[in-house]
Amino acid sequence: MRRSYRLLWLVTALTLVVAGCAGGDGGLRLTVATFGEFGYGPLFEEYERTHPGVEVVGRVADYEAHHKGLITALAVGNGAADVVAVEEQYMPRLRQSADRFADLAAFGADRLRDRWVPWKWAQGVSDDGKVVVGLGTDMGGLAMCYRRDLFERAGLPVDRERVAALWPTWEDYAAVADLFAQRVPDARFADSAGTVYTAVINQAEENYFAKADDSFIAATNPNVKRAFDIAGALGAKGRTAKVAPFTQPWNVAVSQGGVATITCPAWMLAQIKEAGGPGGTGKWDITAVPGGGGNWGGSYLTVPAQGAHQRESYELAEWLTAPEQQRRLFVTDGILPSQPEVYRDPVVLEHEDPYFGDAPLGRLFAASSDTVRPNYRGVRDADVRPVFGRALGRVEEGAQDVGQAWEQAVREARDALR
Template sequence: MSVTTRRRKFAVVALAAVTALGGLAACSKKDEEAKPGEIKLVVDHFGEFGYDELVKQYESTHPGIKVEIRKTAQLNDYRPLLVRYLATQKGAGDVVALEEGIITEFKANPANWIDLKPYVGDKRNDYLPWKYDIGVLADGRLMALPTDVGGLATCYRSDLFKAAGMPFEREKVSASWKTWADFIKVGQEYKTKSGGKALLDTVTTAFSAAMSQAGGDGFYDKDFNVVADKSATVKSAWDTAISLANAGITAKIRTWSPEWTAGFQQGTFAATLCPSWMLGIVEQNSGAANKGKWDVADVPGGGGNWGGSFLAVPTQSKHPKEAAELAAFLTNADSQVAAFKAKGPLPSNLKALDNSDFKAYKNAYFSDAPVGAIFGSGAKTLKPLVLGPKHQAVKERAFEPQLQAFEGGQVSAAKAWEDAIKDAKTQGAF
């Protein structure tokens, strides 16, 4: 079956898959109705994009526009809602976020999206080239504008390191784990000196981080064939995660679970692998009481690109011109710098990456870590990973459950790998 045929088949199946979901599990900036003569635009996104103050700024300079932000906490909850909205052709925001792991899936049905070019012009020279290209459809139409990329670091509790009698300054911490093997040694030392506490939250964050460091083929090749069983990137990341689990330095907590959220406040673990967009989530989960206790160090094994998103405008929007202009505003250089300062998403806009305020920015919550310099230094050399149409499903429904099963002592490493590969073929089919 050709790639084109498979894409068409997948689009039909995906858009019919979700038929009865509840309302948007979200919080909004505001949900008042627009006044007569005003245009109301809804922005749908997941997690933290740093847009709350930006939309207020936009409203102040566009008096005829009212903007509502609908936030869904997790991508896993957000995606099926968007599938439903597109399938029924009603309910979607005027501007919707598409994470890198799901955008290829939604590109399979170009009819759902307006071409942004007639409204905002050609923006190719404004962004990292490979990032911009992901948002372009096969026919050349601009489906989505880039927001952020997932530059990688390690968020760690400097106070817990200090209490354990270990080096806690970010330069010394970065120097202590140049490689994943070094990271394991630090984890074992921390476990001994802290009375048995875990260094890392879970092996799945390490798996995602290690996957992002290599680039190239991952679960899919460039023709969107599932090649997880043949991918050196996947196998290397898997072996790294297994080594961490075998070393006993993880808290064995499922990411995004209530236990994981509570663990940030309670010191259940002292570190998590931290793409730039995770800064806002760490701060939100940890709370004001832990300000100044977190810091940011280098990631073992070198930088990587984990995640990042785009903004698109569904054809069902009643205000495509105004929605496209809002998307362009939220992704321009100044807005990307402001969003980074607010919640941490690393700019993909080239002018933003060169912005002096961005480069000099220090995050007060994370002990005044120079996050602009930490995340920005390698942003222009990030290696993109091939992201097939069901990348997210393969990661979260095939590999992560098996890694968690091994981490919890339920299966052997060999059995976990065998089942992950088998499940990848099922989850990745389209």
């Protein structure tokens, strides 16, 4: 889940997809619905300045409510915002309903395909290749955020390269977690088993569904079982703080130094900074993630066909995803662009962040972007993926052992697909 996604409590699912309408001053009002903050606030203001008569209103809600609200609005034919962000997990499902979205090629989007890496563009196009459903925003290149002060207390190295050398594999990462627990009993090594699990499976090309025929393969896919066993063991041993990202307990754990490492796609940096506050400056650092790179999240801007201002909505979506705006979002919010022109830009490559010990974010994230490859997401991915996260939660709470949780997760996943 890309920056998936600080929870902001808006009233109902459908309020996050309120349809665009005329502004109060007689001008045009366009609504943009996102899940979590995309860093768009200043961009909306700039767009209004450069497009007199246009008012841009953001609607922000949590991840699940946002997407379920969109699905409902598409089903009933009204209630969707003018521009709606869709996370990659939901794109395969929504591409099956391409007729519910404006074909962005009709407004010239097909001429822009070379802006994006090929796989990013392809995920935004209908399966038959005829409809451009969405314009790509970011991608979620993986790294590992760690607390320098907690590593020092544990007698572990704090230099980025030496820290990365501790865990060439996720099994090595688990071994470091055991050592850390012996030396620092009042903090936990990872935030949650679910976070670790997501990072591990996102390094594999296939997880829940087969790329060839979209068949369910999680029960027999060694990539999924390995990820579940590694993350589950961390939870069962008490190596995790049992706090899910984008919740208040997670914010507290981050701000109070209760977590030593967080697998962090680029979009999560802003969430760590916000949760940690000024007191966290210089305590956090960033290094390579075990197992090499990977991709966790990434989104698209879509224009529902029910909107009354489709061309104007497309123009806004195109502007928000243009290289100039994508470059700015990386520098201000650490949101990793999916456009080679942007992530190869010297301004991006040379970007550092004092909050993370002047970590070279450009080199850590942007410079590795050419190696990022997506894992295949099945049409029913959004129905299956949460089942395994809940299973790991049961392990962390001591309600089940890893084997029991796995067996129940597989059963529930199969039931969800019936």
